[in-house]
Amino acid sequence: MEGIYQAQQQLLKAAARLAAHGWLRATSGNLSLKLADRPLTIAITRSGADKAELHEDDIIVWRNDQVIWGDGQVSAECGVHQAIYQRAKVNAVFHVHTVANNLASARTDAPCLEIRGNEMLKALGFWQEDAVVRLPVIENHSNLEHLALAARKALVAEVPGLLIRNHGLYAFGTTVKDSLRHLEAFEFLFEWLLTA
Ligand SMILES: [Zn+2]
Numbered sequence: 529m530e531g532i533y534q535a536q537q538q539l540l541k542a543a544a545r546l547a548a549h550g551w552l553r554a555t556s557g558n559l560s561l562k563l564a565d566r567p568l569t570i571a572i573t574r575s576g577a578d579k580a581e582l583h584e585d586d587i588i589v590w591r592n593d594q595v596i597w598g599d600g601q602v603s604a605e606c607g608v609h610q611a612i613y614q615r616a617k618v619n620a621v622f623h624v625h626t627v628a629n630n631l632a633s634a635r636t637d638a639p640c641l642e643i644r645g646n647e648m649l650k651a652l653g654f655w656q657e658d659a660v661v662r663l664p665v666i667e668n669h670s671n672l673e674h675l676a677l678a679a680r681k682a683l684v685a686e687v688p689g690l691l692i693r694n695h696g697l698y699a700f701g702t703t704v705k706d707s708l709r710h711l712e713a714f715e716f717l718f719e720w721l722l723t724a
Contacts, residue, residue, distance in 0.1 A: 547580035574600035607676030632718035651713035
C-alpha cells in the first residue's frame with residue numbers, strides 16, 4: 529500500500545503527542561491521514577485501539593466504505609472524517625474527547641462557539657487584532673449518518689475545527705503539523721474560556 533508506512537509513522541507520532549496531553553483516554557479519539565483523493569483513501573486508527581499506546585497494526589486503510597488494508601474495523605465516526613475530507617481541502621484530521629472541549633461545547637446552545645480576544649487565535653490563522661473565530665458546534669447524534677451529515681453542513685472554510693456537543697473536537701489541516709497546531713490551539717482556548 530503506497531504511502532502507508534509513512535502514514536503509520538506520522539499517526540503514531542501524533543497520537544503519542546496527544547496522549548501525552550491526556551487527550552486519548554479510554555480508547556477515545558481517532559486520527560486519520562489522507563492517502564489519495566479519487567477515490568478518497570484514508571489511513572485511520574482502527575476501532576477499539578488504545579490510541580495512547582498505538583501500534584503500526586492499529587492503522588488501517590479505508591476506501592469506498594470498506595477497509596482495504598490491515599485488520600479490524602474503522603471507527604463508527606469515520607463518516608465524519610470522510611465529510612471533512614470532502615468539504616475541506618485538508619490532509620489530516622484528528623479527533624479528541626477532552627473535559628475542556630466538552631464543557632466549552634456546553635457553554636452555548638448556538639450553532640457556533642465564538643472565541644475572541646486571545647493571542648492563540650493566530651495559531652488558527654486569525655491574525656487581525658479584533659479577530660473572532662466562530663467554531664461550528666453540532667449536536668451529538670447517536671445515528672452516525674446523521675452526525676456525518678450535520679458535520680458536512682456545519683463546516684466553514686476559514687475555521688479548521690468542528691465541535692460536537694458533549695462529545696469532542698475535530699481539528700484538521702493541510703499537514704500533520706497544522707492539524708496538531710490547530711488542535712492544541714483550540715484546546716488551549718477552551719481551557720482559557722472555562723477559567724476566564
Ligand atoms: Zn468521538
